[in-house]
Amino acid sequence: MKKLILITLGVLILPSAQAVCPDGKTYPVHFTFDDGPHSVLTPRVLNILKEEKVPATFFVLGKNFAGGKSNPNNKTAYALLDRMKKEGHKIGSHTYEHINHPTFSAARVKENIMKPNPLLKDYLSPVLRLPYGGGSFRSSNPATQAKNDMVMNTVKKAGFKHVGWDIDTNDWDPKKRPNLLPTLLKDICRYKGGVVLFHDIQKYTVDNVQDWIRAVKREGHPFVPLEDLVPEAAKPLPPEACEEETVKNVKALRKEVDEVLEKLEE
Amino acid sequence: MKKISTLALASLLISTVACAQAPVFTTVNSSGKDIFAGVKLESKGMEPETYLLQVSSDALTSNKVSLPAELSHREVVALFPADKNRLVVMSQRTVEQGDKPQFHSYNPEKKEWKKLAEVDCVSFAKVKVEKKTLTLSCLETNAKGEEVESKKQVAFRDLTLTQPGEVTLPMAKVEKDSVRAELLGDTFEWKELKVGQDKKEKVFRP
Numbered sequence: 001m002k003k004l005i006l007i008t009l010g011v012l013i014l015p016s017a018q019a020v021c022p023d024g025k026t027y028p029v030h031f032t033f034d035d036g037p038h039s040v041l042t043p044r045v046l047n048i049l050k051e052e053k054v055p056a057t058f059f060v061l062g063k064n065f066a067g068g069k070s071n072p073n074n075k076t077a078y079a080l081l082d083r084m085k086k087e088g089h090k091i092g093s094h095t096y097e098h099i100n101h102p103t104f105s106a107a108r109v110k111e112n113i114m115k116p117n118p119l120l121k122d123y124l125s126p127v128l129r130l131p132y133g134g135g136s137f138r139s140s141n142p143a144t145q146a147k148n149d150m151v152m153n154t155v156k157k158a159g160f161k162h163v164g165w166d167i168d169t170n171d172w173d174p175k176k177r178p179n180l181l182p183t184l185l186k187d188i189c190r191y192k193g194g195v196v197l198f199h200d201i202q203k204y205t206v207d208n209v210q211d212w213i214r215a216v217k218r219e220g221h222p223f224v225p226l227e228d229l230v231p232e233a234a235k236p237l238p239p240e241a242c243e244e245e246t247v248k249n250v251k252a253l254r255k256e257v258d259e260v261l262e263k264l265e266e
Numbered sequence: 267m268k269k270i271s272t273l274a275l276a277s278l279l280i281s282t283v284a285c286a287q288a289p290v291f292t293t294v295n296s297s298g299k300d301i302f303a304g305v306k307l308e309s310k311g312m313e314p315e316t317y318l319l320q321v322s323s324d325a326l327t328s329n330k331v332s333l334p335a336e337l338s339h340r341e342v343v344a345l346f347p348a349d350k351n352r353l354v355v356m357s358q359r360t361v362e363q364g365d366k367p368q369f370h371s372y373n374p375e376k377k378e379w380k381k382l383a384e385v386d387c388v389s390f391a392k393v394k395v396e397k398k399t400l401t402l403s404c405l406e407t408n409a410k411g412e413e414v415e416s417k418k419q420v421a422f423r424d425l426t427l428t429q430p431g432e433v434t435l436p437m438a439k440v441e442k443d444s445v446r447a448e449l450l451g452d453t454f455e456w457k458e459l460k461v462g463q464d465k466k467e468k469v470f471r472p
Contacts, residue, residue: 034362040411100365133361137313141335144313165362166310172363174391174405175343175435179453191310197362203413 026220027193030229031213032057032165033200034094034129037064037080041206046083048210052217055225056089057163057233058200059129062096062116081123090226090233092127092163093120100134102147109135110154117158117241124237127230128160136162159238163230166194171205180208181215188221195229289472291319291449291456292342293437295429298351299323300374301440301447302331303459304342305472313339314361319472320374321461323445326468331372333357334379343367344435346395348425351375354382356400364388367402371425382425387418391435397426 020026036042036058049056064077084091095101096115104112117124130136135151155162167187170176176183184196198205216223227234292304301321308314316338318331332338333355340357348354353372359365367390369382387404394401401419408414438449438456445463449456459470 038407038411039409041407044411098363100359129362132359132363132365137361138311139313139339140315141313141338143335144339168362170360172389173360174389176454183454199363201407203407203411206411 020220021189023189025192026222027188028224028228029188029193029196029216029221030055030057030224030226031196031198031209032059032092032129032163032226033198033205034059034131035098036060036200037077038201039076039080041203042080042200043083044206045200045209046080046087046089048206048213049089050087052210052213052223054213054223057092057125057127057226058084058089059092059094059127059163060116060120061094061098062119065116065119068119081120085123088225090125090127091120091123092129092233093117093124093160094129095131098131100132101130101151102135102144106150106154109151113154113158113160114241114243117237121237121242124241125226125233126160126235126237126241127163127226127233128155128158129163129165130155133164136164157240158243159240161230161232163195163226163233165197166191167196169196169198171198171202174204177204181212184212185215185219188216188219193221195226288457290451290454291459291472292316292454293344293435294440294447294449294459295345295347295353295437296323296440296442296445296447297345297347297353297374299445300351301445301459301461302345302353303447303449303472304345304355306341307472314341316340316342316357318342318355318372319459319470321447321459321470323447323461323463326461326463326466328470331374331377334370337368337370337379340368344393344433344437346400347428348422349428350425352425354400354422354425354427369400369420369422371422382422383420385418385420390418392432393435394432395427395430397430398422400427 037060065074093116096112101109135148139145169180169184287308289305289307292306294303303319305319306314306316317333319328320331321328337357341360343358344356346354355370355372356367358367366384366386368384371380371382387402389405390402392403399419399421401417404416404418405413440447447461450458450460461468
């Protein structure tokens with residue numbers, strides 16, 4: 001009887017046993033947020049991540065930094081990048097405009113991949129996520145595959161590792177939102193954890209992400225930094241990412257030297 | 267050696283199978299005497315593959331309808347019956363982020379596809395169906411961080427939609443005259459389509 005009471009008390013007092021996947025395991029998880037930053041919603045996401053002590057990655061769009069730091073309208077966006085960096089999150093490129101790259105010319109693809117890099121060079125890790133995943137998949141259609149190869153070669157030449165996702169939550173889709181959490185928990189088991197895709201420009205996501213984080217924690221899955229799943233994320237941005245800017249700088253320097261030499265000759 | 271290579275082959279096969287998910291139905295509707303359902307096959311690292319499954323409600327037999335190449339990686343989001351037994355197929359790229367939904371007509375008799383329109387509305391669940399138009403209730407988060415609804419309409423000149431009304435997507439069940447069809451399984455992971463006419467009934471898998 002005494003034993004029974006002790007067991008009952010133990011069940012009541014001790015934290016409940018972790019619910020794990022059907023295989024009895026838990027899996028590492030990393031949340032990522034695309035398309036931002038959003039001046040109102042991204043700070044809310046950062047507050048939640050801080051409170052929950054969860055490291056995340058933000059794949060930001062270059063067009064949100066058009067004109068760079070010299071554009072006064074970008075003050076908030078850059079302040080958010082500073083905060084992300086300070087609070088231990090990773091920042092990746094989501095290219096400049098949210099386009100489906102395989103449907104564009106090689107020149108346009110290169111431009112859209114390279115354009116954000118000089119604007120974000122102080123913040124970016126060498127990780128990039130293509131909008132719509134366009135180009136990152138293998139296709140049974142040879143023509144589609146050729147276009148996808150062109151896009152992925154451009155990403156690689158720019159010095160980026162493409163980071164897709166293991167779990168797409170479809171948080172942008174009101175049709176799928178009612179099932180988001182149960183599907184997410186099921187997918188963590190199905191795909192053995194990994195990178196999870198959200199959007200920090202969706203009010204619905206920001207309103208609910210704290211509940212989702214807590215639900216994942218309740219299941220016993222640990223939140224890990226991106227570099228645990230993608231080691232390349234720990235490296236600095238390579239010079240080839242800002243190739244165009246380097247060429248521009250060298251040209252400007254050469255012009256200055258020429259001018260000085262001309263003056264000296266005079 | 268032979269045993270090792272057989273084992274290696276078997277493990278490769280198992281890992282390939284493990285990465286591939288079973289195909290699922292995405293939506294269902296009827297047109298004329300036939301039932302049509304969208305099918306999607308997703309495998310990790312691969313473009314999603316999509317097609318339609320056409321079920322004759324008379325014979326309860328099915329056949330696969332391939333989509334035109336430009337639609338083969340897009341999800342069939344909804345199907346709307348139109349005059350002359352035609353079908354309006356609404357598709358969207360649903361990977362990472364939705365794109366602008368596209369509308370194509372399909373004529374099962376002539377096996378003809380025709381692009382009709384596209385509409386700038388990424389997030390939606392409610393659609394108002396009228397004879398010549400579809401109106402989508404679009405949800406968008408604005409700069410203030412509020413979710414706002416706006417209406418986006420797409421008009422069809424060359425066909426007439428035959429099932430007016432307001433629908434909330436996804437469409438997983440349809441009943442018309444004595445024909446009924448229903449997707450079975452977890453929402454958006456429907457693995458079976460049950461089609462019945464009068465007392466006959468049959469379950470189809472993609």
